[in-house]
Amino acid sequence: MQIQEIIESFKAAILENGVTPPETIVGDGNLHRFKIDGKLNGAYVLHLDGRAAGYFEDFKQGKSKAGKWIVNFNRYQLLSADPSLLIANAKKPSATPKKRPSTK
DSSP states (O other): OOHHHHHHHHHHHHHHTTOOOOSOOOOBSSOEEEEETTEEEEEEEEEOSSSOEEEEEETTTEEEEEEEEEEETTEEEEEOSOHHHHHHHSOOOSSOOOOOOOOO
């Protein structure tokens, strides 16, 4: 996917969750605030390095209008804001971490 396609998919995920996204989205991994109904009630973070992923929230509506998003090849996936479902959807590590050798 091209960067603009990823940004448009992220915007669509925000909109599908009932939040009007900002006109311009910056995918730099930093928190950005945006206006909803004239007030600074929205926020998002979009990471474009590695596998694109993001988070958005309407602070006035709370967790009912928040979501986590990851790009999945040519489509996007909106993960539930319910923490128990997010944990269930999380990938498990494929290998056990190696222990560091002792420096004693």
